[in-house]
Amino acid sequence: MSDDLVKEAIAARDEPRPYRAPSEAKRLSLTEAYGVQDRLRAALLERGERVAGWKAAFTNKAMQEAWQVSEPVSAFLLASGVLSSPAEIPAARFVKPGVEAEIAFVMKHDLAGPGVTAPRALLAVEGALPALELVDFRYSGKPVGTDLLADGVYAKGIVLGGALTPAVGLDLALEGVVYEQNGTVVATNTAWEVMGGPLNSLAWIANHLGSRGLGLRAGDVVMTGSVSKILTARAGDTVRASYTRLGSVSVRFA
Numbered sequence: 001m002s003d004d005l006v007k008e009a010i011a012a013r014d015e016p017r018p019y020r021a022p023s024e025a026k027r028l029s030l031t032e033a034y035g036v037q038d039r040l041r042a043a044l045l046e047r048g049e050r051v052a053g054w055k056a057a058f059t060n061k062a063m064q065e066a067w068q069v070s071e072p073v074s075a076f077l078l079a080s081g082v083l084s085s086p087a088e089i090p091a092a093r094f095v096k097p098g099v100e101a102e103i104a105f106v107m108k109h110d111l112a113g114p115g116v117t118a119p120r121a122l123l124a125v126e127g128a129l130p131a132l133e134l135v136d137f138r139y140s141g142k143p144v145g146t147d148l149l150a151d152g153v154y155a156k157g158i159v160l161g162g163a164l165t166p167a168v169g170l171d172l173a174l175e176g177v178v179y180e181q182n183g184t185v186v187a188t189n190t191a192w193e194v195m196g197g198p199l200n201s202l203a204w205i206a207n208h209l210g211s212r213g214l215g216l217r218a219g220d221v222v223m224t225g226s227v228s229k230i231l232t233a234r235a236g237d238t239v240r241a242s243y244t245r246l247g248s249v250s251v252r253f254a
Contacts, residue, residue, distance in 0.1 A: 002032075006039045009151050012138045016095045021143035028146040030069070034212065036150035041076050052079040052221055053107075054209065055133065056201045057153045058145060059194045059225030067145030072195070073153060074208050077221060081134070081157030083251070089134065091235040091253040094156060096137040099233055099251065100226040101179050101241035103172060103191055103198045104131035106164060107222065112215025113207030118199040121206060124216070127164030128172065128198070130241060130249040133223055134158065135230070158223060161249025173197030176244040179228045182237055189228040198224040 005022055012019045022028050028036065041051065058064045059072050083089065091097055108126035135154040139147060148154055172191050175198075179187040195201045201224035209215050216222060231239055233253050240250040 002036050002039055005036050005150060006043050009040050010043060012095070016093065016136065016138065018095050018138060018140040021139045021141055021147040022150055023144050023147050024141060027144065028150060030073075030146060030149065033146040033149035037075060037152055040150070040152060044078065050079040051076050052082050053077045053223070054205055054216065054220065055153065055155060055223035056205050056225045057148070059201055063226075064145070067148065069145035072201070072204055072225070073145065073149050074205055075149070075153040075155050077155060077158060077223065081155070082221065083157055083159045085130075085159050085161035085249040085251070087159040087251045088254050089157065089251065091233070094136045097156070097233045097253060098135040098137060098154070099231045099239045100133040100135060101177050101189075101228045102131045102133055102223050102226055103175065103194070103243075103246065104129045104158070104160060105167070105198070105202055105222045105224065107216050107218050107220045110215060110217050111206045113210030116203045116206040116210070118197070118203045121199055121203040122167055125167050125202070128167045128170070128246055129164060130161040130243045130246045131223060132159040132239065132241060132249050132251055133226070134251065158221065159249055159251045160221070162247035165246050167199075170245065171197075172199060175246065177227050178242045179231075180240045180242070181231055181233075186231065187228045191227050193227050194225040201225050
């Protein structure tokens, strides 16, 4: 079953096209879903892709309840999907595009659990960036959280904005964002929404990866989770996130 799921996931990325969620046949456990994701990552690497970093998702209780999982989850990011702001990307590359405003870290040192705390994670960071995650709603029907996990949590690309800002001395939990779509403000939030602060998310990712025999590497980009709501987009839309101290980042769907 795992091999079939991987083939379907890759086909949906290549075309792109919607495909059936695994839970329509059998609901996966967290362990099974991570197993499928690991095989998906391996298959993509065999095709010449490169892992550029990692992401956290479902980083608040509301999202966990909505997707029927009991904890945050993690997935890999591919180097082929890393874009610089202001970015432009064809909407036709997506089944159904979505955008999340996030804070990204760039790693200065390797980092893996167990026992990573937020202060220790901070020491391993080169700096922070304003970022947008571009997600692709690839499933048809009504998927659950473990479906998304097997697929790589809808990861499609990321947009990184501005110069690195040193994170030492910044309380990133209080970092504010003004979120705009087509020039209209759609939300204002603080990064406290992400597990009480992005460094808590970074520490969680490092500990989680360590439990799977993996880890963060120097140079990795880490997307810490959505600061605000997910915006759906279509051709012609522009999404922009402007942060208090980190600067701004934007993407246009052509």
